[in-house]
Amino acid sequence: xxxxxxxxxxxxxxxxxxxxxxxxxxxxxxxxxxxxxxxxxxxxxxxxxxxxxxxxxxxxxxxxxxxxxxxxxxxxxxxxxxxxxxxxxxxxxxxxxxxxxxxxxxxxxxxxxxxxxxxxxxxxxxxxxxxxxxxxxxxxxxxxxxxxxxxxxxxxxxxxxxxxxxxxxxxxxxxxxxxxxxxxxxxxxxxxxxxxxxxxxxxxxxxxxxxxxxxxxxxxxxxxxxxxxxxxxxxxxxxxxxxxxxxxxxxxxxxxxxxxxxxxxxxxxxxxxxxxxxxxxxxxxxxxxxxxxxxxxxxxxxxxxxxxxxxxxxxxxxxxxxxxxxxxxxxxxxxxxxxxxxxxxxxxxxxxxxxxxxxxxxxxxxxxxxxxxxxxxxxxxxxxxxxxxxxxxxx
Numbered sequence: 001x002x003x004x005x006x007x008x009x010x011x012x013x014x015x016x017x018x019x020x021x022x023x024x025x026x027x028x029x030x031x032x033x034x035x036x037x038x039x040x041x042x043x044x045x046x047x048x049x050x051x052x053x054x055x056x057x058x059x060x061x062x063x064x065x066x067x068x069x070x071x072x073x074x075x076x077x078x079x080x081x082x083x084x085x086x087x088x089x090x091x092x093x094x095x096x097x098x099x100x101x102x103x104x105x106x107x108x109x110x111x112x113x114x115x116x117x118x119x120x121x122x123x124x125x126x127x128x129x130x131x132x133x134x135x136x137x138x139x140x141x142x143x144x145x146x147x148x149x150x151x152x153x154x155x156x157x158x159x160x161x162x163x164x165x166x167x168x169x170x171x172x173x174x175x176x177x178x179x180x181x182x183x184x185x186x187x188x189x190x191x192x193x194x195x196x197x198x199x200x201x202x203x204x205x206x207x208x209x210x211x212x213x214x215x216x217x218x219x220x221x222x223x224x225x226x227x228x229x230x231x232x233x234x235x236x237x238x239x240x241x242x243x244x245x246x247x248x249x250x251x252x253x254x255x256x257x258x259x260x261x262x263x264x265x266x267x268x269x270x271x272x273x274x275x276x277x278x279x280x281x282x283x284x285x286x287x288x289x290x291x292x293x294x295x296x297x298x299x300x301x302x303x304x305x306x307x308x309x310x311x312x313x314x315x316x317x318x319x320x321x322x323x324x325x326x327x328x329x330x331x332x333x334x335x336x337x338x339x340x341x342x343x344x345x346x347x348x349x350x351x352x353x354x355x356x357x358x359x360x361x362x363x364x365x366x367x368x369x370x371x372x373x374x375x376x377x378x379x380x381x382x383x384x385x386x387x388x389x390x391x392x393x394x395x
Contacts, residue, residue, distance in 0.1 A: 042127040286324040
């Protein structure tokens with residue numbers, strides 16, 4: 001049985017949904033198709049916005065021979081066969097469009113294999129990735145491709161698409177009635193992912209088979225997915241959101257972003273380490289208890305793992321967000337590091353050196369040292385810096 005997502009897949013720009021900044025009249029891709037000239041392109045960002053579908057539409061519009069490669073399924077022999085066919089097509093003025101999915105999984109040597117054929121125009125290459133290409137794509141290829149950043153498909157676009165496809169859906173599920181209200185509920189809760197919306201709708205239809213489709217049926221079929229990549233950009237985007245929410249004293253947002261990471265199976269100790277650092281970097285002496293609590297939470301997580309330990313992180317996040325803020329500790333850390341890297345191995349002043357041997361004492365180590373407790377209130381005036389840093393104050 002053909003999946004509903006395949007049945008409903010758009011075949012032209014007129015039925016394509018979303019990416020208005022790319023495909024609407026006067027926008028780059030629609031202009032390329034109008035002029036019948038397509039450069040090599042890189043499509044970047046979220047799953048479920050039909051990057052592959054747009055590549056197929058481009059190939060159909062250009063009357064190009066279309067090949068699709070995937071890191072999971074494709075072999076070196078497949079690429080060689082495509083290049084051989086593309087060189088033949090070039091002689092007869094037939095364009096060859098190669099769509100390469102999951103480019104982030106291709107290593108440098110695999111990517112380099114395609115470089116000369118892109119340069120000579122033997123093939124027009126469209127790459128697709130859900131991860132930041134500045135981390136995953138060779139600079140040589142990036143410079144030869146137009147980068148287009150896709151956007152998540154809005155609930156309004158999802159709703160419009162599903163309403164327009166109601167007759168097609170009805171042909172495959174004639175016993176089921178689907179109201180616009182239910183489609184609106186689905187679009188609003190599909191996590192900005194059109195493919196997710198269609199798959200959820202199909203799951204609910206298969207469970208129901210007849211009668212009216214309701215919101216309860218959709219909820220029963222629901223399999224919510226949180227988009228999160230533990231090694232690339234979204235990981236760093238979300239932990240950055242945690243830090244900035246805490247720094248700006250917003251406990252509500254901080255807890256939300258932490259929960260996003262936990263639901264996506266991030267290591268809770270990673271989050272705890274970042275909050276431990278935050279307690280010194282952004283709070284420090286403004287509230288010394290912050291570091292103590294952060295350390296206790298880190299220890300507690302090792303004793304009580306997920307899912308129970310999530311409440312510890314919520315408690316800590318609220319405390320850190322509400323605590324007074326000071327970045328003085330970080331300033332001292334950076335300033336002292338700069339002095340060390342500037343002067344490197346400055347000698348310790350001789351009067352504060354240790355003198356465990358007779359020879360060292362004869363060299364006057366520790367000779368003029370003033371023992372603080374021999375003075376009123378243990379206050380003593382003596383230099384502790386090397387000469388090059390005398391009178392340095394870090395705060």
